[in-house]
Amino acid sequence: xxxxxxxxxxxxxxxxxxxxxxxxxxxxxxxxxxxxxxxxxxxxxxxxxxxxxxxxxxxxxxxxxxxxxxxxxxxxxxxxxxxxxxxxxxxxxxxxxxxxxxxxxxxxxxxxxxxxxxxxxxxxxxxxxxxxxxxxxxxxxxx
Amino acid sequence: xxxxxxxxxxxxxxxxxxxxxxxxxxxxxxxxxxxxxxxxxxxxxxxxxxxxxxxxxxxxxxxxxxxxxxxxxxxxxxxxxxxxxxxxxxxxxxxxxxxxxxxxxxxxxxxxxxxxxxxxxxxxxxxxxxxxxxxxxxxxxxx
DNA sequence: AATTAACTTAGAGTTAACTCTACAAAGGTA
DNA sequence: TACCTTTGTAGAGTTAACTCTAAGTTAATT
Numbered sequence: 530x531x532x533x534x535x536x537x538x539x540x541x542x543x544x545x546x547x548x549x550x551x552x553x554x555x556x557x558x559x560x561x562x563x564x565x566x567x568x569x570x571x572x573x574x575x576x577x578x579x580x581x582x583x584x585x586x587x588x589x590x591x592x593x594x595x596x597x598x599x600x601x602x603x604x605x606x607x608x609x610x611x612x613x614x615x616x617x618x619x620x621x622x623x624x625x626x627x628x629x630x631x632x633x634x635x636x637x638x639x640x641x642x643x644x645x646x647x648x649x650x651x652x653x654x655x656x657x658x659x660x661x662x663x664x665x666x667x668x669x670x671x672x
Numbered sequence: 673x674x675x676x677x678x679x680x681x682x683x684x685x686x687x688x689x690x691x692x693x694x695x696x697x698x699x700x701x702x703x704x705x706x707x708x709x710x711x712x713x714x715x716x717x718x719x720x721x722x723x724x725x726x727x728x729x730x731x732x733x734x735x736x737x738x739x740x741x742x743x744x745x746x747x748x749x750x751x752x753x754x755x756x757x758x759x760x761x762x763x764x765x766x767x768x769x770x771x772x773x774x775x776x777x778x779x780x781x782x783x784x785x786x787x788x789x790x791x792x793x794x795x796x797x798x799x800x801x802x803x804x805x806x807x808x809x810x811x812x813x814x815x
Numbered sequence: 816a817a818t819t820a821a822c823t824t825a826g827a828g829t830t831a832a833c834t835c836t837a838c839a840a841a842g843g844t845a
Numbered sequence: 846t847a848c849c850t851t852t853g854t855a856g857a858g859t860t861a862a863c864t865c866t867a868a869g870t871t872a873a874t875t
Contacts, residue, residue: 580778583775583778583779586771586775587772604795605793605794608789608790608793608795611786612783612790615779615782615783619776619780622779626772626773628729629730629768629769629772630769632729632765633769635726636726637762639723640755640758640759643751643758646755647751647752647755652751
């Protein structure tokens, strides 16, 4: 199967401008053109785009993605570099997930405070009540 | 305790430029100034900065953070908005974590391919071997 | 007291990643 | 064939979030 730039844009949820921009930045050296100059995307190209999306959405800048694609074009001599790149990306993503978890805890705590405050209709009253309750728990044991 | 802009910058791992920029964008309306015009950060201010960092690192744009701070300044009338904002952020972070996991799977798969290719010294040979192996497994059962 | 380091404001410059405009050419539809 | 949509190129403009410069002031150190 083959696809026009517009079809691919729709599939990926981006504009045709973005795809042409990616090409200009050297991210799509594999995409062929028809006799009259129209870009023709194949299913293999869609596979590449999926990888690009993966790297982009895990925070790799377009330059980094281009580096990967350049390495690919150079063949087996760059296998190690490409492996190292994926290993580094793996670590980055794992760290990112850990950071997100940590922040999620903070957000959940804030949510509990705000739920209390909304119930009371007052931030100060809710915080006061919370403080008194904590005091009680400290003196008589929890629950 | 109180801190200079330079001390705070160091603690947060940003530059003083960045902190002044945040102030200009309305993110630090709580920071006081000394008689001679120097910014004086308190421990409470550091608490605010920690919240700002949390929202920023979970992908909220500075404008969104400013909105939250503005709501805070308006008092109890905006408790619900602030709660809703944290609930939305919670969902965003959870979705982000799920997406990262999905991409991590793809990256791990790529790593396994590249580890094989590096061992063989050739991408094509490794893929060929992998294909044959899969064929065998299909015929005689796994492991 | 002199020097050096950190601070001040105002404003210009940078970077990444789009995003849009203009206008010509190609392709699909009635 | 006429028309309308899509695509093409080249290049300008936008946005967010810094990042830096200049020129002067304040604070800390020797």
